[in-house]
Amino acid sequence: DQQVKQNSPSLSVQEGRISILNCDYTNSMFDYFLWYKKYPAEGPTFLISISSIKDKNEDGRFTVFLNKSAKHLSLHIVPSQPGDSAVYFCAASVWGSARQLTFGSGTQLTVLP
Amino acid sequence: SAVISQKPSRDICQRGTSLTIQCQVDSQVTMMFWYRQQPGQSLTLIATANQGSEATYESGFVIDKFPISRPNLTFSTLTVSNMSPEDSSIYLCSVGQGLPTEAFFGQGTRLTVV
Numbered sequence: 001d002q003q004v005k006q007n008s009p010s011l012s013v014q015e016g017r018i019s020i021l022n023c024d025y026t027n028s029m030f031d032y033f034l035w036y037k038k039y040p041a042e043g044p045t046f047l048i049s050i051s052s053i054k055d056k057n058e059d060g061r062f063t064v065f066l067n068k069s070a071k072h073l074s075l076h077i078v079p080s081q082p083g084d085s086a087v088y089f090c091a092a093s094v095w096g097s098a099r100q101l102t103f104g105s106g107t108q109l110t111v112l113p
Numbered sequence: 114s115a116v117i118s119q120k121p122s123r124d125i126c127q128r129g130t131s132l133t134i135q136c137q138v139d140s141q142v143t144m145m146f147w148y149r150q151q152p153g154q155s156l157t158l159i160a161t162a163n164q165g166s167e168a169t170y171e172s173g174f175v176i177d178k179f180p181i182s183r184p185n186l187t188f189s190t191l192t193v194s195n196m197s198p199e200d201s202s203i204y205l206c207s208v209g210q211g212l213p214t215e216a217f218f219g220q221g222t223r224l225t226v227v
Contacts (some may be wrong), residue, residue: 041220042208043117043119046217100146103152105155
């Protein structure tokens with residue numbers, strides 16, 4: 001049973017437009033959420049996070065939105081750039097847990113020049 | 114963030130053999146983890162590497178298949194034992210410091226078993 005789901009395996013967006021990547025979760029114990037970006041032949045790179053006490057967190061071109069009632073979060077990238085082309089993983093954890101992150105299956109974002 | 118170095122970056126191994134992957138961090142870290150990413154799949158936690166004691170394994174992973182060492186706060190190894198083609202994956206070392214649990218990853222080891 002997948003506790004973190006990314007239902008879109010791929011997304012293509014024109015350069016300069018907004019990219020919206022979606023993530024759903026089922027475990028109500030999750031209260032901390034993260035997005036990672038992964039290029040081929042590299043490990044995942046931490047991008048942005050949000051705790052459950054917030055509904056929005058912004059860092060430059062990246063904004064994460066959290067809808068706890070819907071158990072849904074999204075990552076917005078504005079404006080999208082070709083260098084943003086990568087696989088994006090959503091991850092969730094329980095605050096205070098010294099252990100694992102639960103990852104989604106990833107979304108391949110392609111930004112077209 | 115910590116700088117994490119993994120060796121080897123890739124390897125092709127014969128079935129039935131074992132491979133040891135090394136993870137070196139440039140600073141002392143509290144938590145070290147090992148993940149696996151099978152082709153087309155997400156990252157799955159194998160175990161938490163505990164300094165000075167036995168690793169804590171997740172469901173579906175056992176010490177005989179994936180023995181782990183962590184002799185100090187900057188180094189860990191993962192061995193993939195008695196390999197089969199199903200073990201072909203990317204293996205990733207990860208570290209976490211403090212709370213909340215933001216984890217940082219090494220570049221991964223791409224293992225192919227033939």
